[in-house]
Amino acid sequence: MSEADQEKIDNQLKGNTxxxxxxxxxxxxxxxxxxxxxxxxKFSSPTLAQYHLDKLRELGLVRKESTEYMLxxxxxxxxxxxxxxxxxxxxxxxxxxxxxxxxxxxxxxxIVTEVTLVAVYAFVLAGFGAAIFWYxxxxxxxxxxxx
Numbered sequence: 001m002s003e004a005d006q007e008k009i010d011n012q013l014k015g016n017t018x019x020x021x022x023x024x025x026x027x028x029x030x031x032x033x034x035x036x037x038x039x040x041x042k043f044s045s046p047t048l049a050q051y052h053l054d055k056l057r058e059l060g061l062v063r064k065e066s067t068e069y070m071l072x073x074x075x076x077x078x079x080x081x082x083x084x085x086x087x088x089x090x091x092x093x094x095x096x097x098x099x100x101x102x103x104x105x106x107x108x109x110x111i112v113t114e115v116t117l118v119a120v121y122a123f124v125l126a127g128f129g130a131a132i133f134w135y136x137x138x139x140x141x142x143x144x145x146x147x
Contacts, residue, residue, distance in 0.1 A: 009059050013077045020052040022145035024071045028088050031070045082140040092140040098133035
């Protein structure tokens with residue numbers, strides 16, 4: 001995908017269109033119908049759902065097959081840059097680091113037998129690291145599109 005295409009997608013994929021795209025990313029079959037989108041996102045009419053699905057089609061992210069819209073491209077735009085996709089699950093990218101630092105902190109509790117300056121530094125660094133990465137994970141989860 002060219003840089004111009006990426007910039008166009010970045011500018012257009014916002015608001016309800018981003019919510020529809022997020023819903024499609026989470027869909028097990030990566031395909032959704034107009035009524036399904038309307039119900040899931042509580043749109044006022046199927047026409048509104050169709051408008052956003054057609055907008056995604058124009059951006060080259062989905063294709064239409066009879067009455068279903070199929071996901072074609074997985075792009076990282078806006079808040080979705082903060083997530084990795086594993087099948088239908090979107091996981092904040094900071095969660096790996098948060099778990100790593102939390103395990104490190106727990107490991108330190110088991111191996112440290114004597115309180116020294118080095119041990120205190122290790123606890124402080126592991127604690128701050130875990131806190132920062134858990135905060136970033138929670139922030140990404142709060143900012144993700146609802147749908």
